[in-house]
Amino acid sequence: MIRLVLLDIEGTTLPISFVRDVMFPYAAKALPALLQDHTNPTVVAARADIVVEYPGQDPLKVCQDWMKADVKAAPLKTLQGLTWRQGFEDGTLQADLYPDVPPALKAWSKGGLRLAVYSSGSIPSQKLLYGHTAQGDLTPLFEDFFDLSTGGKKDAESYEKITAAVGLPADEILFLSDIGAELDAARTAAMSVCQLVREQDGTIPHPGVAQAPDLNAVSSQFGLPVA
Numbered sequence: 001m002i003r004l005v006l007l008d009i010e011g012t013t014l015p016i017s018f019v020r021d022v023m024f025p026y027a028a029k030a031l032p033a034l035l036q037d038h039t040n041p042t043v044v045a046a047r048a049d050i051v052v053e054y055p056g057q058d059p060l061k062v063c064q065d066w067m068k069a070d071v072k073a074a075p076l077k078t079l080q081g082l083t084w085r086q087g088f089e090d091g092t093l094q095a096d097l098y099p100d101v102p103p104a105l106k107a108w109s110k111g112g113l114r115l116a117v118y119s120s121g122s123i124p125s126q127k128l129l130y131g132h133t134a135q136g137d138l139t140p141l142f143e144d145f146f147d148l149s150t151g152g153k154k155d156a157e158s159y160e161k162i163t164a165a166v167g168l169p170a171d172e173i174l175f176l177s178d179i180g181a182e183l184d185a186a187r188t189a190a191m192s193v194c195q196l197v198r199e200q201d202g203t204i205p206h207p208g209v210a211q212a213p214d215l216n217a218v219s220s221q222f223g224l225p226v227a
């Protein structure tokens with residue numbers, strides 16, 4: 001029986017186009033000034049991580065290249081999160097979740113299911129995003145937030161750590177993602193998994209895993225409370 005649903009964000013609850021066409025351009029504009037900040041310890045640490053990994057290269061150029069290729073690099077995710085704070089807080093950014101998402105999350109939570117997030121986006125940016133949606137602040141629905149500080153999303157060990165953190169048998173945790181390699185890693189860690197195959201995102205169906213076009217279909221397949 002599923003007791004906790006662990007959700008990816010991009011491609012699962014939020015269209016990829018919102019990340020690529022709205023959030024990334026916002027971050028790209030703000031990054032040059034942010035990288036000049038030599039007093040914020042979070043910025044200093046992220047820039048140092050980039051310099052260690054790419055000695056002699058301009059950290060801004062490295063970030064720009066990562067964004068172009070949607071590389072899930074922890075220092076980039078930290079820096080992007082810092083830039084998005086201003087946008088979410090002043091109303092320039094508002095998370096445009098898939099329409100099936102808010103009602104399903106509310107029904108699952110009301111029905112007693114525990115909910116948690118596991119995304120490459122930094123935990124502060126996950127909270128900003130779910131805190132500023134067209135349907136209001138959805139953060140109270142989630143009991144926990146996990147990001148790359150737990151480990152890479154394609155590593156089974158990350159899912160073992162999450163299982164230990166939430167204190168449930170792995171098969172009672174249902175991980176939802178659009179990415180096959182993430183689902184494989186979660187399955188290796190004995191979690192239940194389902195791929196969100198979002199038509200709008202052109203998700204490539206991954207062989208050998210349960211699939212659903214939206215969260216309502218997830219509810220039907222796994223016997224979860226319905227919206």
Ligand SMILES: CSCCC(=O)C(=O)COP(=O)(O)O
Binds near residue numbers: 077
């Ligand atoms: C607050 S998440 C913003 C989107 C993002 O930058 C990202 O990398 C999401 O990746 P995911 O692991 O949710 O597919």
Ligand SMILES: [Mg+2]
Binds near residue numbers: 011
């Ligand atoms: Mg994703």
